[in-house]
Amino acid sequence: MDKVKYAKVNLDIVNKLKKIVGDEGVITDSFDMEPYSHDETPGLKSFPEVVVKPKTKDEVAKLLSLSNQEGIPLTPRGGGTGVAGGAVPIFGGIVLSMERMNKILEIDISNSMTVVQPGVINGNLQRELKNYELFYPVNPASLDSCTIGGNVANSSSGSNAVKYGGTKNYVCGLETVLPSGEVIRAGGKLVKNATDYRMVQLLLGSEGTLGVITEVTLQVIPLPPVKVDLIVPLSEITPIAEIVKEVMGKKIIPTSIEYMDSETVRITKNYLKDSPFLPESSHYLLIEVDGSRKEEVDKDYQTIGEICLNRGAEDVLVVEDSGAQGKLWKFRQSIRDALVSFSPTMIEGDIVVPRGKITFFLQQVRDVLKKYSLSAGIFGHLGDGNVHINILKGKTEDEKWKVITSKAVEELFNGAISLGGKISGEHGIGLIKKPYLPLIVSEAELNLMRKIKRVFDPKNVLNPGKIFD
Amino acid sequence: MDKVKYAKVNLDIVNKLKKIVGDEGVITDSFDMEPYSHDETPGLKSFPEVVVKPKTKDEVAKLLSLSNQEGIPLTPRGGGTGVAGGAVPIFGGIVLSMERMNKILEIDISNSMTVVQPGVINGNLQRELKNYELFYPVNPASLDSCTIGGNVANSSSGSNAVKYGGTKNYVCGLETVLPSGEVIRAGGKLVKNATDYRMVQLLLGSEGTLGVITEVTLQVIPLPPVKVDLIVPLSEITPIAEIVKEVMGKKIIPTSIEYMDSETVRITKNYLKDSPFLPESSHYLLIEVDGSRKEEVDKDYQTIGEICLNRGAEDVLVVEDSGAQGKLWKFRQSIRDALVSFSPTMIEGDIVVPRGKITFFLQQVRDVLKKYSLSAGIFGHLGDGNVHINILKGKTEDEKWKVITSKAVEELFNGAISLGGKISGEHGIGLIKKPYLPLIVSEAELNLMRKIKRVFDPKNVLNPGKIFD
Numbered sequence: 022m023d024k025v026k027y028a029k030v031n032l033d034i035v036n037k038l039k040k041i042v043g044d045e046g047v048i049t050d051s052f053d054m055e056p057y058s059h060d061e062t063p064g065l066k067s068f069p070e071v072v073v074k075p076k077t078k079d080e081v082a083k084l085l086s087l088s089n090q091e092g093i094p095l096t097p098r099g100g101g102t103g104v105a106g107g108a109v110p111i112f113g114g115i116v117l118s119m120e121r122m123n124k125i126l127e128i129d130i131s132n133s134m135t136v137v138q139p140g141v142i143n144g145n146l147q148r149e150l151k152n153y154e155l156f157y158p159v160n161p162a163s164l165d166s167c168t169i170g171g172n173v174a175n176s177s178s179g180s181n182a183v184k185y186g187g188t189k190n191y192v193c194g195l196e197t198v199l200p201s202g203e204v205i206r207a208g209g210k211l212v213k214n215a216t217d218y219r220m221v222q223l224l225l226g227s228e229g230t231l232g233v234i235t236e237v238t239l240q241v242i243p244l245p246p247v248k249v250d251l252i253v254p255l256s257e258i259t260p261i262a263e264i265v266k267e268v269m270g271k272k273i274i275p276t277s278i279e280y281m282d283s284e285t286v287r288i289t290k291n292y293l294k295d296s297p298f299l300p301e302s303s304h305y306l307l308i309e310v311d312g313s314r315k316e317e318v319d320k321d322y323q324t325i326g327e328i329c330l331n332r333g334a335e336d337v338l339v340v341e342d343s344g345a346q347g348k349l350w351k352f353r354q355s356i357r358d359a360l361v362s363f364s365p366t367m368i369e370g371d372i373v374v375p376r377g378k379i380t381f382f383l384q385q386v387r388d389v390l391k392k393y394s395l396s397a398g399i400f401g402h403l404g405d406g407n408v409h410i411n412i413l414k415g416k417t418e419d420e421k422w423k424v425i426t427s428k429a430v431e432e433l434f435n436g437a438i439s440l441g442g443k444i445s446g447e448h449g450i451g452l453i454k455k456p457y458l459p460l461i462v463s464e465a466e467l468n469l470m471r472k473i474k475r476v477f478d479p480k481n482v483l484n485p486g487k488i489f490d
Numbered sequence: 491m492d493k494v495k496y497a498k499v500n501l502d503i504v505n506k507l508k509k510i511v512g513d514e515g516v517i518t519d520s521f522d523m524e525p526y527s528h529d530e531t532p533g534l535k536s537f538p539e540v541v542v543k544p545k546t547k548d549e550v551a552k553l554l555s556l557s558n559q560e561g562i563p564l565t566p567r568g569g570g571t572g573v574a575g576g577a578v579p580i581f582g583g584i585v586l587s588m589e590r591m592n593k594i595l596e597i598d599i600s601n602s603m604t605v606v607q608p609g610v611i612n613g614n615l616q617r618e619l620k621n622y623e624l625f626y627p628v629n630p631a632s633l634d635s636c637t638i639g640g641n642v643a644n645s646s647s648g649s650n651a652v653k654y655g656g657t658k659n660y661v662c663g664l665e666t667v668l669p670s671g672e673v674i675r676a677g678g679k680l681v682k683n684a685t686d687y688r689m690v691q692l693l694l695g696s697e698g699t700l701g702v703i704t705e706v707t708l709q710v711i712p713l714p715p716v717k718v719d720l721i722v723p724l725s726e727i728t729p730i731a732e733i734v735k736e737v738m739g740k741k742i743i744p745t746s747i748e749y750m751d752s753e754t755v756r757i758t759k760n761y762l763k764d765s766p767f768l769p770e771s772s773h774y775l776l777i778e779v780d781g782s783r784k785e786e787v788d789k790d791y792q793t794i795g796e797i798c799l800n801r802g803a804e805d806v807l808v809v810e811d812s813g814a815q816g817k818l819w820k821f822r823q824s825i826r827d828a829l830v831s832f833s834p835t836m837i838e839g840d841i842v843v844p845r846g847k848i849t850f851f852l853q854q855v856r857d858v859l860k861k862y863s864l865s866a867g868i869f870g871h872l873g874d875g876n877v878h879i880n881i882l883k884g885k886t887e888d889e890k891w892k893v894i895t896s897k898a899v900e901e902l903f904n905g906a907i908s909l910g911g912k913i914s915g916e917h918g919i920g921l922i923k924k925p926y927l928p929l930i931v932s933e934a935e936l937n938l939m940r941k942i943k944r945v946f947d948p949k950n951v952l953n954p955g956k957i958f959d
Binding site: 134205217218219375454461 | 598599600601602603623644645647651652655656658659668670672673674675676678679680681682683684685686687688689691692694695696711712713714715735738739741743782783785786840842843844845846847871874875876910911912913914915916917918919923927930931932934935938939941942945946
């Protein structure tokens with residue numbers, strides 16, 4: 022990293038930036054730049070030299086041209102909710118915040134499409150679509166602060182992915198500015214496209230290293246009017262695998278199958294003033310079923326409930342009231358904040374394994390944590406084989422913490438890999454997982470990725486230092 | 491094209507090939523090579539110098555290494571059902587046929603995944619999955635001869651895409667051999683993956699220009715036990731837009747919404763010995779609804795039927811018997827063969843426009859055809875905005891045919907583009923649509939594609955001359 026030499030942002034550059042985006046679109050005050058010096062990755066901070074907030078694609082194009090010509094690193098930023106350091110400007114330079122490009126440009130009912138600027142907050146889009154009885158199913162837990170542009174750059178998912186998939190299933194078109202300042206428009210309001218969609222696919226999940234997304238066309242679907250949530254407390258973890266298998270075997274695909282361990286629930290209960298009722302237990306499943314007809318949803322959740330009870334669940338609580346459902350999901354979405362509040366230093370894992378191996382993996386995780394006397398909040402998208410293991414520092418000494426977590430993380434990653442899993446299910450690689458990428462991605466593939474990066478960004482000015490060196 | 495200089499396949503090379511795949515895996519006899527000299531693109535033929543049929547990934551790796559070292563072009567081939575010339579070896583060299591890598595390696599019920607070799611016929615996989623009540627919804631009309639590897643390379647779709655999407659929605663893992671002979675394994679039995687899936691995405695639809703796929707991991711879903719087909723004859727085309735809009739507005743997403751014009755139906759009826767009953771009419775919709783419960787499917791199809799009749803359909807025929815349904819879809823799948831049999835020379839369009847503009851576009855198509863006195867069979871996936879316009883030469887003189895079709899095709903493409911459409915919805919660019927790609931893909935994007943190609947295949951030996959020069 023210390024070999025890279027980038028140009029610095031001087032007064033002349035700042036004036037050029039102001040000329041492009043206007044005075045009010047440029048921040049140089051270090052107090053005001055603080056929020057742009059980190060995302061939500063604990064302990065990771067690096068100040069930009071300047072923050073710019075463009076309002077149009079043309080401004081973005083001019084900014085990228087300038088950064089490219091001058092050799093100044095530029096880090097695009099959505100909502101800053103990432104937890105892998107993807108938006109942290111580790112080489113300083115320019116942070117390009119998309120916060121002012123936050124308009125829903127179109128809700129096209131006849132094509133079941135919406136066209137948005139990248140800075141639109143996911144939750145705002147959800148609420149707006151609801152007015153048209155439409156649904157964009159991708160719901161990261163940070164949905165009230167993460168942006169659609171960030172979701173695309175990260176190829177994010179959420180709890181609805183069991184039934185509805187992730188961002189990749191909905192992105193149909195992208196307008197993107199390349200480091201050269203050229204603009205490409207790939208895809209469109211098209212559910213099928215064998216003409217130019219390769220570019221859409223490649224940009225998805227590229228974590229702002231290949232181009233800056235300036236417009237997104239998303240497919241939307243009818244909003245399912247009925248949904249029911251089940252809270253399933255269990256004293257043991259082992260029956261979970263059988264429950265999921267039997268539910269799927271009955272041809273029921275729940276919207277969500279979330280998991281929380283007792284530590285996660287305890288910490289989140291203490292954090293929130295107003296928690297939903299969750300009985301004392303060791304493990305919890307939170308299962309949601311949705312559909313267009315009440316009879317059908319009722320049948321599904323009753324079947325699921327019976328399976329859970331037959332397989333040893335302690336109880337099945339049915340949550341049908343939308344207020345109570347809101348409270349329950351608010352709880353789920355607050356977990357991360359609660360854990361951070363409990364232990365500002367923590368290490369987040371976002372491991373994914375084949376769904377059928379998730380409970381086996383969870384036991385592995387518990388063994389590793391026990392071996393190193395580490396405590397953790399474990400929760401996440403069990404139905405996708407994707408769990409979040411947040412190892413909590415608590416009062417562990419700094420030096421010991423460093424040593425044991427680095428060993429533990431590598432053991433967890435290797436355990437997942439041996440089960441056919443990967444080191445990131447949805448949070449991306451960013452900066453934090455970069456050292457571990459060679460565990461799972463071969464040198465041949467890494468070389469391809471590096472060369473593709475060079476094709477898009479020969480001067481390595483766009484979000485440098487992320488994913489790989 | 492004539493500037494490219496490739497090495498020739500001499501006896502020494504043939505012996506090396508035989509050493510890799512065995513004598514029985516090499517074809518040099520020109521009679522036996524004839525089937526490998528074309529795909530299903532009318533009028534396009536180019537002989538390879540040799541055909542090789544590997545059985546393992548390691549053989550593929552050795553073959554690619556050899557081709558790369560010697561500078562011999564190598565064209566990968568699945569079922570040869572493409573209609574854009576993607577599998578035609580226009581520079582001779584080696585055709586790499588995946589026909590012997592045709593094993594279903596695993597049906598993993600607990601993970602809802604199947605792992606297959608690329609040469610597995612789509613329809614064979616469908617039938618095998620049925621034994622487990624599982625479903626791989628991607629069903630190109632050529633499903634009984636196209637391969638999964640070809641489907642992935644082309645990112646194919648089919649009539650079920652309205653509800654279930656296309657290949658891109660189901661591919662979770664790919665093993666791929668690069669031109670260097672290196673093997674990369676990206677993805678896995680994972681529905682979520684933010685680690686290395688970029689490579690999966692990039693290879694999807696790359697038409698064999700970046701690597702040779704040697705193993706595919708596909709997500710599968712529960713087989714919906716109930717389905718009903720509706721045949722909807724209409725005297726006018728205009729009500730179709732309103733029908734589709736109203737059906738979708740009722741939150742019903744049919745499995746398929748197919749369209750056939752009277753010419754298509756007439757020609758296919760004459761071609762098949764045993765056709766399903768289709769009343770005389772000008773336009774036909776074929777709408778399928780499926781689901782897990784009969785009541786629900788019944789309600790949906792009744793609602794659709796009422797909408798059709800209220801909007802001026804001449805009739806709604808309900809096909810519930812599985813034998814009759816098979817016959818109906820056999821008819822749909824036979825359309826292309828029927829048209830080719832009727833007019834061996836034809837030009838196939840595979841245009842896609844935003845769904846809400848499809849009937850407007852169809853009228854545009856009819857105007858263009860009328861202007862040039864051309865006849866065509868028009869059919870396809872109306873519910874995806876993706877129609878196939880097969881312009882039939884019939885008795886048109888050769889010279890006139892050339893002139894008017896080139897004008898007409900460009901007008902059709904430009905018409906689609908002006909509506910926000912693309913020149914290929916699912917057949918890919920291959921050789922046939924290559925000249926038209928600059929109509930829709932900018933120079934900046936084409937440059938990126940060329941450079942990405944060079945990253946994977948610096949000597950341009952892998953399926954050269956396809957998509958772009």
